Amino acid sequence: MAPTTRQPAEQPHPPDDRTPPDGAVADGAVAVRGKGRPRSAAADQAILDATREALAELGWGGLTMGDVAQRAGVAKTTLYRRWPSKSELVVDAIASLFDQLECTDRGSLQADIEAVVARFAELLTLPETQAALLALFAEGSRDPQLRRRIRERIVQPQKVLVELGRANAQARGEMDPDRDPAVAAEEVGIIFDTIAGTVEHRLLVSGEPVTADWIRRFTTLLLGPFPGLLR
Amino acid sequence: MAPTTRQPAEQPHPPDDRTPPDGAVADGAVAVRGKGRPRSAAADQAILDATREALAELGWGGLTMGDVAQRAGVAKTTLYRRWPSKSELVVDAIASLFDQLECTDRGSLQADIEAVVARFAELLTLPETQAALLALFAEGSRDPQLRRRIRERIVQPQKVLVELGRANAQARGEMDPDRDPAVAAEEVGIIFDTIAGTVEHRLLVSGEPVTADWIRRFTTLLLGPFPGLLR
DNA sequence: CAGATACGCTACGACCAGTAGCGAAAGAGC
DNA sequence: GCTCTTTCGCTACTGGTCGTAGCGTATCTG
Numbered sequence: 423m424a425p426t427t428r429q430p431a432e433q434p435h436p437p438d439d440r441t442p443p444d445g446a447v448a449d450g451a452v453a454v455r456g457k458g459r460p461r462s463a464a465a466d467q468a469i470l471d472a473t474r475e476a477l478a479e480l481g482w483g484g485l486t487m488g489d490v491a492q493r494a495g496v497a498k499t500t501l502y503r504r505w506p507s508k509s510e511l512v513v514d515a516i517a518s519l520f521d522q523l524e525c526t527d528r529g530s531l532q533a534d535i536e537a538v539v540a541r542f543a544e545l546l547t548l549p550e551t552q553a554a555l556l557a558l559f560a561e562g563s564r565d566p567q568l569r570r571r572i573r574e575r576i577v578q579p580q581k582v583l584v585e586l587g588r589a590n591a592q593a594r595g596e597m598d599p600d601r602d603p604a605v606a607a608e609e610v611g612i613i614f615d616t617i618a619g620t621v622e623h624r625l626l627v628s629g630e631p632v633t634a635d636w637i638r639r640f641t642t643l644l645l646g647p648f649p650g651l652l653r
Numbered sequence: 654m655a656p657t658t659r660q661p662a663e664q665p666h667p668p669d670d671r672t673p674p675d676g677a678v679a680d681g682a683v684a685v686r687g688k689g690r691p692r693s694a695a696a697d698q699a700i701l702d703a704t705r706e707a708l709a710e711l712g713w714g715g716l717t718m719g720d721v722a723q724r725a726g727v728a729k730t731t732l733y734r735r736w737p738s739k740s741e742l743v744v745d746a747i748a749s750l751f752d753q754l755e756c757t758d759r760g761s762l763q764a765d766i767e768a769v770v771a772r773f774a775e776l777l778t779l780p781e782t783q784a785a786l787l788a789l790f791a792e793g794s795r796d797p798q799l800r801r802r803i804r805e806r807i808v809q810p811q812k813v814l815v816e817l818g819r820a821n822a823q824a825r826g827e828m829d830p831d832r833d834p835a836v837a838a839e840e841v842g843i844i845f846d847t848i849a850g851t852v853e854h855r856l857l858v859s860g861e862p863v864t865a866d867w868i869r870r871f872t873t874l875l876l877g878p879f880p881g882l883l884r
Numbered sequence: 885c886a887g888a889t890a891c892g893c894t895a896c897g898a899c900c901a902g903t904a905g906c907g908a909a910a911g912a913g914c
Numbered sequence: 915g916c917t918c919t920t921t922c923g924c925t926a927c928t929g930g931t932c933g934t935a936g937c938g939t940a941t942c943t944g
Contacts, residue, residue, distance in 0.1 A: 458920025459910045465922090481795040486900060497923040502902065556791035559858050563783055564712040569860070577858060611861065612871055616847065619854025624846040627790050627808060629800070640843055643875070689889025690941040696891090717931065728892040733933065 461504070468494040469501060473515035478549040482512070482557035509561045509568050516554050517575035519545055525583045531591040535641050538583055539621060543632035546625045556626055577618075584614040616644065692735070699725040700732060704746035709780040713743070713788035740792045740799050747785050748806035750776055756814045762822040766872050769814055770852060774863035777856045787857055808849075815845040847875065 472493035476485045487508055491498040505511040523541055528534050545551055558576075562569035588610055591597050620640065624630055703724035707716045718739055722729040736742040754772055759765050776782055789807075793800040819841055822828050851871065855861055 456920070457912060458918075459912085459922080461921065482791060483795060487902080488900080498901095499903085499924085500922065503921075506902095508901070552794055556787050556794065560713060560787035560791050563787065563857060564714060573860075609870075611859070612867070612874065615855040615859055616851045616871070616874070619850035619852070619858070620847045621850070623850025623853065626794060627849070628842070628846055629804075630842065630846075636843070639840075640847070643843065643847070646877070687889070688943060689887080690891080690943090692890065718933080719931080730893085730934085731891065734890075737933095739932075 465494065465496050465500065466504070469496060469504070469511070470515045470518065473511055474519075474550045477512065477515065477553045481553040485512070485553075487511075507568075509558065509565070510571055512554050513558060513568070513571050513575055516551060516558070517579075519548070519551060520576050520579055523580065523583055525586045525590070527590045530594075531587065531596050532641055532645055534587045534590060535617070535644065536637050538587065539617060539632070539637050539641065540634070542580075542618070543621050543625060543637070546622060547632075552626065555622070580618055581610070581614045584617065585610050588613075613644070696725065696727050696731065697735070700727060700735070700742070701746045701749065704742055705750075705781045708743065708746065708784050712784040716743070716784075718742075738799075740789065740796070741802055743785050744789060744799070744802050744806055747782060747789070748810075750779065750782060751807055751810055754811065754814055756817045756821070758821045761825075762818065762827050763872055763876055765818045765821060766848070766875065767868050769818065770848060770863070770868050770872065771865070773811075773849070774852050774856060774868070777852060778863075783857065786853070811849055812841070812845045815848065816841050819844075844875070 469490065472490045473485070476490050476493060480489070485508070487501055488498050490511075491501055501511065505514070523538065523545070525534060525538050528537055546555070555576075558568075558572055562572045588597070588606070592599060592601075621632060624636075625632060700721065703721045704716070707721050707724060711720070716739070718732055719729050721742075722732055732742065736745070754769065754776070756765060756769050759768055777786070786807075789799075789803055793803050819828070819837070823830060823832075852863060855867075856863060
């Protein structure tokens with residue numbers, strides 16, 4: 423806090439507050455209107471791709487900024503003009519993968535959850551996510567700014583999926599329609615942590631595979647009494 | 654693999670294959686019978702304590718071997734004579750905390766689970782575990798030896814707790830006694846990943862607290878139909 | 885006492901994150 | 915076309931870390 427009073431006044435595209443990785447020209451997004459030479463959007467893409475590639479090959483610990491720059495055909499200083507640190511670069515590189523997640527309405531809550539779990543597990547078996555995800559979470563535990571970025575770009579989009587699934591189920595009449603919204607929101611939180619945490623733990627900590635059969639049993643556990651478990 | 658054929662023949666206490674951190678003299682453990690000057694058990698303890706302390710203060714990224722050595726009043730080289738790397742040292746430092754977990758029989762499966770979840774959550778709010786656990790899991794994803802050590806010293810003891818809880822419940826007649834042991838083992842695996850993963854995710858990723866109320870709701874979700882969730 | 889081993893110390897090699905300063909390139913606005 | 919602004923690539927550098935080597939000394943066993 424208490425920013426030193428310096429107001430550099432010479433940061434056209436602020437070094438940390440990143441411009442969106444492009445693709446925004448036709449989006450109606452405000453596109454910042456810089457005056458000088460614009461940043462190369464191609465470089466952005468090349469850097470993110472190179473990051474994922476290096477991550478998959480070398481893991482979090484093996485990835486170096488110099489290596490990424492070389493793979494992307496770009497100077498190392500260019501990386502630091504766009505991302506404030508290695509961690510934040512990796513967040514962005516990984517986040518795009520999680521954008522592919524979606525919650526399609528398959529007619530029942532159980533089917534919806536099974537589909538999203540399967541897709542999520544698939545993402546977590548990619549070598550790049552496997553190498554990066556836990557390292558990012560760990561890094562974020564000591565860096566509030568990084569934590570915020572992780573939440574925004576990786577965690578929140580997943581949570582929205584659970585919320586969406588819940589809304590679909592409610593629309594289908596699978597759930598009590600008179601539920602107190604506050605309570606419902608809390609439940610979404612519990613279920614989100616349960617789904618994401620369990621799949622991550624099984625794949626990344628226990629190191630056991632997530633098969634269709636496992637998904638079915640886990641989802642059943644989530645939605646009702648585990649057959650034969652009690653009584 | 655394919656170890657270079659060198660057979661140093663001068664490793665009395667092998668540098669990686671650690672001697673148990675002591676406390677074993679009266680345990681009937683075989684106590685290795687070295688011939689020269691024995692390792693200082695006090696140093697072992699001092700190092701592990703210093704590691705936890707540094708972890709709590711500086712986090713995983715901030716912890717350095719030099720600093721730990723200084724806190725422990727020991728030369729840095731001594732650390733490396735006992736642990737092959739920073740990661741493995743931290744595993745041992747953290748593992749001792751998880752030894753405190755236990756599954757006391759409180760008369761019902763729900764009560765047992767609630768107790769163990771509460772205790773687990775308590776451990777995960779310690780700054781030292783908070784700083785180390787995810788970092789270790791991340792590190793382990795690229796290092797099989799470390800992964801093995803983590804499983805042995807941290808994950809497996811937790812899993813045993815779930816198994817124990819299940820046995821207690823079965824003894825109390827809360828569960829089907831004729832259950833196929835193979836299926837039962839798989840179920841223990843699912844439930845273990847669910848409990849550990851969910852609590853970790855909530856505390857370390859979502860960053861939300863684990864209250865008594867949350868524990869009750871989560872356990873209820875685990876054991877039966879979430880009240881009012883479906884239908 | 886002799887042999888074996890652990891210990892502390894100092895120094896070192898290799899590597900990496902992140903920064904500094906420059907000249908050159910590439911757009912924007914006129 | 916010209917100027918102004920900003921980015922880009924390059925090279926070099928700082929500061930810090932892991933992990934190792936070599937030595938003399940301390941401590942234990944037989």
